[in-house]
Amino acid sequence: MDVEGILAILLIFGGGTLIAVSFSPIGRAIASRIRGREESASDPGVLEELDRMRGELAELHERVDFTERLLARGRDREALPGGEG
Numbered sequence: 001m002d003v004e005g006i007l008a009i010l011l012i013f014g015g016g017t018l019i020a021v022s023f024s025p026i027g028r029a030i031a032s033r034i035r036g037r038e039e040s041a042s043d044p045g046v047l048e049e050l051d052r053m054r055g056e057l058a059e060l061h062e063r064v065d066f067t068e069r070l071l072a073r074g075r076d077r078e079a080l081p082g083g084e085g
């Protein structure tokens with residue numbers, strides 16, 4: 001693949017992601033912060049979105065921890081002699 005193809009892929013996917021984020025409440029809060037306005041920080045929609053994202057992040061963290069424990073337990077059984085029974 002040539003450089004132009006890679007650049008085109010980056011622009012398409014990067015641009016699409018940037019547009020999607022810019023229309024979200026988080027994107028509007030970032031834009032308003034860049035403009036120097038602080039009123040969006042007290043907007044209940046932004047705060048609710050932030051709380052929802054924090055909850056999703058905490059749930060994802062728990063799932064990753066659980067998966068890591070399962071994988072580690074499987075590796076430990078394989079490493080021990082006679083641990084396959």
